[in-house]
Amino acid sequence: MTEASAWGGTVMRRLDDGWCTALNRDTLLCSIYAERPGVCRDYQMGGAECMAERAA
Numbered sequence: 543m544t545e546a547s548a549w550g551g552t553v554m555r556r557l558d559d560g561w562c563t564a565l566n567r568d569t570l571l572c573s574i575y576a577e578r579p580g581v582c583r584d585y586q587m588g589g590a591e592c593m594a595e596r597a598a
């Protein structure tokens with residue numbers, strides 16, 4: 543479910559639709575929620591960054 547980024551880090555892989563491979567397309571919930579990466583844990587649902595992503 544991960545891949546190397548252009549900067550040498552490890553990131554969640556995106557599918558052709560541009561969304562994370564771990565996202566359940568039917569429920570729009572994370573399918574690995576209990577084991578999600580730290581960056582996802584730091585990302586506050588409904589926060590400014592979240593709302594900007596949703597708007598985009």
Ligand code: SF4
Binds near residue numbers: 574582
């Ligand atoms: S919480 Fe993280 S791992 Fe889960 S679907 Fe969203 S981006 Fe992917």
